[in-house]
Amino acid sequence: MARRDLIVVGGSAGAHAALRSILARLPVDLPAAVLVVTHLAPGPRSALADMLATSSALPVVTAVDGERVRPGRVYVAIPDRHLLIGAGDVMRFSAGPRENRVRPAVDTLFRAAARWAGPRVIGVVLSGSLDDGAAGLAAVVEQGGAALIQDPREARFPGMPAAALAAVPSAAVAPATDLARLITQCAGQPAAEAGEADEALIWETDMIADGRTDAGQPQEPIALGCPECRGGMYEVRTGRAVHYVCHVGHSWSPESFVAASDDGIEEALWTAVSAMQEKITVLRGLAAHAERTGDHDRHRIYRSEAERVHRDSELVRRRVLGAGRHGQETGRAPADRSVLDPD
Template sequence: MPESKVIAIGASAGGIEALRVVLAALPRALPAAVLIVQHLSPQSPGFLPKILERGSTMPVASPVDGEKMRPGRVYVAPPDRHLLVEDGGVARLSSGPRENRFRPAVDPLFRSAALAFGPRVIGVVLTGFLDDGAAGLQAIKLCGGLAVVQDPSEAWAASMPASALAHVDVDVCLPLREIGPRLIELAQQPAGAAPGGERSALIAEAAFAGGHPPPLEEALALGEPTLLTCPECGGGLMRLRGAAPTRYRCHTGHAFTERALFANLAENTESAVWSAIRALREQAMLARRPAREAAARGDREGADHLEKKAADCRALADRMRATQCNLAVDGSA
């Protein structure tokens, strides 16, 4: 793909229908390859390419690792794999660390495309919760590419496009049905010159997703240490320097925006609370038999002690359950 452009699209909640609308407007002769990351469950059966192809004039498929990408085709990240692109338009699939709680994630695709294609990349952020894609769009802009964002006011989930608008110098913000026609225009325009600028941090971050992390010293130089721990691996998190939105990364490569980290910790907290409730109820159940045995042999003091312990465990479990059930949890996708 020496002169062709790459259109990299990221979406989450509400994204499948949004992607169908965009792809329906793109012609078979589009002078660009289209790369798509839609947040998926790792257990997804992988039917997304077939769903998207129904309304597209272009072939749609998940690429094979090492496949050479071609214009006029759509390449969809498969479940539980990051979709990356290397110099020369080679697609790579990676089981590298999750970013923003997902694999595939939008930011790794955008970063790799920015480094491989520079000003020939058009990054597109569509509907979705939280803020995956904003940091990746920054990388595309840093390397001279273009940023296109769906109008948050009409997105099924406004958070992702709104975050992109808040943190990136976006070139185009349009309603969904106008994005496809504009992408055709942008794909046909000549690319600008690649700007200069420091890219060492971008290169280091991109390396994590590809499974080739930078040396530990380089990784630790990306940010300042914090007292927070990675919810994925338990390692220490650093706050990345100059990141907006605020982002964190551990030295093994898991990365989170502040909102994604909060959501992940909230899920882990709920899991821990339910585990504690289970353990307390089990303690209460286990205390019953020795309490009965103590009573049967006339040890009233021992029986009362065990019965009180069981009652205390049940009461604490009930209070924790009531508190957990009354929490207002902000969902994400």
């Protein structure tokens, strides 16, 4: 009989403290493997596994591509690679498309676990900004797995837990100190037989793992362009969760899409400011030349046009800088922070 023996944990900003609290309380004979993904900044290596090991009753190691997971161990993702679980409980790394602007992404691990381990999975979402993990946790539940969420009121950054709870309202919610107890109670319990993964889940997990798939395109085309590659996008609904995926596999939760769009708008505005500044420089040069040659009409025209472009440039500049100082002006959610921030 299948049992719940694969625990996938995702978090971001503020998740370190919750992870340490959970791992310190898990029993040494836990009959399940634990896979951890947090939003790691790109780099040659991460000290996260070493840091968590100081608080954990279980061995904590950095995940290894191609290695099969073992019960009673904690495996931690590496920077700039998605951590996946595949057939036969074998871990895989992928340099595939970023999801929600990050690699590794929580949704990526959760979807892979949902596809290949189904009812055996326990998904856990911890502190973090925005909403990575919500659609992935919905996929875990849709495939028969269990869902646990850190209480958003306790989380240092409640965005991820709150979004996960909105997507999976049936999930068990608890402070980090109680999540270890819930995990322990759930681990090793009988699980239902796995059902068939839907085509959208197969398409996405194949594209992230291999960059190709025989599955049909996921669900409904939508009139959005991918902020990463500008490709056409599809809307995918998993229970109450919705996310968008482009034809090459970039995936976006709604909040991460809005944040990326804001970045694109700001970049475009700064490009406009730069272009206007160049125009002002040329117009002032033409005005000066006209004045030197005694062409007063052209001098007046060029100087007037330079002043007009300067006013427009200042309006755009104030808008960009104002939005940077006051995020509420654009309605933009605060950017997520790497959990290299120790708490």
